[in-house]
Amino acid sequence: MCLICDRIKMIEEGTNPYFVKELKTGYVVIGDNQHFYGYTLFLYKNHKYTELFQMPKEEREIFLDEMTKVAETVYNAFNAEKINYE
Ligand SMILES: [Zn+2]
Secondary structure, three states, X not given: OOHHHHHXXXXXXXXXXXXXXXXXXXXXXXXXXXXXXXXXXEEEOOOOOOOHHHOOHHHHHHHHHHHHHHHHHHHHHOOOOOOOOO
16 A cells, blocks of 8 residues: 555544545645645545546546645645645
């Protein structure tokens, strides 16, 4: 099991202390390390895909829309100057 799947399993079991919110295609978590204040991850639920182009188009559009909403929320919550995506 990879680290992301392990973290998702913790969310599903209610044991991930960094869990914030479940969306349709993923889970929002605050990063364990806040070296970059506000570091947040949007963990894609269907982790069998490792690239955006592998995802079914309809699901990818929902994921990217949700990712954009997460970014806007983080931007506002942490008063960010810029959001970096990885
Ligand atoms: Zn995984």
